[in-house]
Amino acid sequence: MDRNVDISKSDFPDRLRKLREERRLTQADLGDLAQLSYRTIHDLELGKRDRTLVKTLMLITKALDVSYERLLNGDQADRTDKIPPPKGKRFLPTTLGVLLLLSVAILALWTVFKPPQWTVTGNTLVAKDGIFGFQRWQREFPDEIAICQPAPWSGDVLLVGLHSNNSGGSRLHALSLRSGNSLWEVQPDVNEIAAAFGRELVFGGGFNCSGLLPADLDGDGTSEILAHFSHTKWFPHALCLIDSKGNLLSQYASMGSIYDLLIIDMDGDKKDEVIGAGTNNARIYQGATVFVLDENHFSGATIDDSVSHGNSIKDGSLMRLVIPQYPAPYMNHMQYTRLIAENIETFERENDDFRMTVFVGHDPDRHLIVELDSTLTPLDSHMSDVFRMEILHSWPDSLREFGPLDPGWRRDWLAHHVRFEAGKRVHP
Numbered sequence: 001m002d003r004n005v006d007i008s009k010s011d012f013p014d015r016l017r018k019l020r021e022e023r024r025l026t027q028a029d030l031g032d033l034a035q036l037s038y039r040t041i042h043d044l045e046l047g048k049r050d051r052t053l054v055k056t057l058m059l060i061t062k063a064l065d066v067s068y069e070r071l072l073n074g075d076q077a078d079r080t081d082k083i084p085p086p087k088g089k090r091f092l093p094t095t096l097g098v099l100l101l102l103s104v105a106i107l108a109l110w111t112v113f114k115p116p117q118w119t120v121t122g123n124t125l126v127a128k129d130g131i132f133g134f135q136r137w138q139r140e141f142p143d144e145i146a147i148c149q150p151a152p153w154s155g156d157v158l159l160v161g162l163h164s165n166n167s168g169g170s171r172l173h174a175l176s177l178r179s180g181n182s183l184w185e186v187q188p189d190v191n192e193i194a195a196a197f198g199r200e201l202v203f204g205g206g207f208n209c210s211g212l213l214p215a216d217l218d219g220d221g222t223s224e225i226l227a228h229f230s231h232t233k234w235f236p237h238a239l240c241l242i243d244s245k246g247n248l249l250s251q252y253a254s255m256g257s258i259y260d261l262l263i264i265d266m267d268g269d270k271k272d273e274v275i276g277a278g279t280n281n282a283r284i285y286q287g288a289t290v291f292v293l294d295e296n297h298f299s300g301a302t303i304d305d306s307v308s309h310g311n312s313i314k315d316g317s318l319m320r321l322v323i324p325q326y327p328a329p330y331m332n333h334m335q336y337t338r339l340i341a342e343n344i345e346t347f348e349r350e351n352d353d354f355r356m357t358v359f360v361g362h363d364p365d366r367h368l369i370v371e372l373d374s375t376l377t378p379l380d381s382h383m384s385d386v387f388r389m390e391i392l393h394s395w396p397d398s399l400r401e402f403g404p405l406d407p408g409w410r411r412d413w414l415a416h417h418v419r420f421e422a423g424k425r426v427h428p
Helices: 012-022 027-033 038-045 054-064 068-073 095-113 190-197 328-334 385-394 407-414
Strands: 004-006 051-053 117-121 124-128 135-140 145-151 154-162 172-176 182-186 207-215 224-231 237-242 248-254 258-264 273-280 287-293 319-323 340-349 353-361 367-373 378-383 418-421 424-426
Touching: 004 054, 012 038, 012 054, 012 068, 027 038, 027 054, 051 054, 054 068, 117 145, 124 145, 145 207, 154 207, 190 248, 207 237, 207 258, 224 258, 237 258, 237 273, 248 273, 248 287, 258 340, 287 340, 287 353, 378 385, 378 407
Parallel strands: none
Antiparallel strands: 004 051, 117 124, 124 135, 145 154, 154 172, 172 182, 207 224, 224 237, 237 248, 258 273, 273 287, 273 340, 287 319, 319 418, 340 353, 353 367, 367 378, 418 424
16 A cells, blocks of 8 residues: 555545534544644645545544545445544533533623623722623722723723823823723823913913713714813813824814813714813903814914914914903902803704804803804804893892893894904904
């Protein structure tokens, strides 16, 4: 008998595969039983070998419990009912056994695919198994955890935002939910904010991660994250657009607090815009503010010639509106330092006429509701019921007769607004 056997012109590969599958063996199982490598069985079944050793065939016949002749040349006799279970293999032939195996398999898969549950205490983040409750991992951070939530692009990524009194700024961390390993971390460009508003203000405190919102400004169907960072001295605030790889794509800083953020496609181009509302603490304004950012207008800070002459940092927003303070007698009577804008609501009229409203005041009840068009131009205003009743019942006559109750007074007040487009002031 030759040492090598020619198997190139036979159906040996198909026959070997059929005999193996009849015995419910994998290629690796057969390799173990025959004391051969998985690769040998794999190559023989794919017909990658034209010749093979007699010794190899003899080992396979022993493992499959067939004759050499049947393995090499085939055998028409139906012996499938006489095939014994392979050596070393045990099966549960009963229905109960099959159900038990299925139950174990399903439980194992559930354990693997069910994400861990996580809890936050101070600066410590703990993830526990979602079924049995045992601890999977634990992470401690140098600062208190402010926000912890899944990433918009993957439920297996956990975003962790920190409080910080460190003048170097807070950080946003991305972790693997299953392992707790760090994927990336990012923070605002604090030096750029200091260049806009002054080092004494910015480095006199730290930044806190105050909010995380999904936003798709480039319209690619995958959300980035809009991270809101607030200062421990109330202002400035910063908005950072961060992609799934931890790249800081854009940053915009506000000379004041940001009280409300809304992500919406204002113009129907399948790309999100960011609408922000809050305050402008520049001495010349001390008023409420609304601004809009988009993919191409998301940089700089709320800087203009009236605030900082010759500053290298410019206003890179798409649009920005500053609504003035009330005249001094009214501000003094209400004991307001400045007005704020919050509670952005949007709606559309006919012919894609986009409008929005914001609450302007200093608390959730005592406010005016100001209507704006898609260019942030004020159109109209009306009073909240609580504010109206307060004026009617408790304000002195000198302020009640000609004041926020009067539509003409409100029109004159709104006429003093200041509006910018692409950083340039637009005169009414």
